[in-house]
Amino acid sequence: MPDGRSGHGRARQVHETAGETAAGWGRCQAEAQTWLPRAALLNGERAIQPADDGQVADVRVSYATTMGIRRPETATCAIPLALTWDSPVLARARQAHRAALKAAARHAAATAAVRMVDDEVRTTRYRLRAVKDRWIPSLEQTLAQVTFTIEGWSAPTSPGSASPRGQPVPSRAGGTPVHVAPERQPGV
Numbered sequence: 001m002p003d004g005r006s007g008h009g010r011a012r013q014v015h016e017t018a019g020e021t022a023a024g025w026g027r028c029q030a031e032a033q034t035w036l037p038r039a040a041l042l043n044g045e046r047a048i049q050p051a052d053d054g055q056v057a058d059v060r061v062s063y064a065t066t067m068g069i070r071r072p073e074t075a076t077c078a079i080p081l082a083l084t085w086d087s088p089v090l091a092r093a094r095q096a097h098r099a100a101l102k103a104a105a106r107h108a109a110a111t112a113a114v115r116m117v118d119d120e121v122r123t124t125r126y127r128l129r130a131v132k133d134r135w136i137p138s139l140e141q142t143l144a145q146v147t148f149t150i151e152g153w154s155a156p157t158s159p160g161s162a163s164p165r166g167q168p169v170p171s172r173a174g175g176t177p178v179h180v181a182p183e184r185q186p187g188v
Contacts, residue, residue: 021107028100035093055080072109077102
């Protein structure tokens with residue numbers, strides 16, 4: 001059974017992965033933003049148009065379980081190749097944008113995983129606080145009341161408070177002892 005520390009280690013790992021994917025996406029995005037104006041300057045604005053051939057990127061998300069939470073682990077992105085002849089600059093801009101899209105998909109999966117793990121950690125903390133602050137004190141109070149009641153029935157409250165049968169005499173709710181009439185022996 002994994003202990004709490006390994007759960008915290010896994011949560012930290014999910015956060016580190018999100019940090020790494022954010023940095024990767026930032027680098028790819030910066031590169032794409034660098035190449036797009038270059039391609040526009042060298043090839044004209046008409047060369048930079050969305051593809052209208054009906055092809056779309058295919059993003060697939062794989063899942064893993066961390067601390068009992070099914071969360072996105074990674075995302076892969078398959079981007080169809082363009083069916084046009086490009087200049088080297090436009091090809092480089094297209095390649096940079098493909099890399100940025102793939103990095104964005106990975107970062108989206110990592111960010112969703114962080115959100116899911118953080119939500120579960122927060123919910124668990126609320127539940128733990130409720131158990132510590134409400135349930136345990138309530139159960140301890142009930143235990144004390146039951147223990148007091150049981151001890152009142154099982155032990156004499158004063159040295160001379162045993163019944164004639166040798167059984168302890170229970171006390172009433174106000175601390176007043178209950179008097180037990182002695183048993184009558186048959187034939188006496």
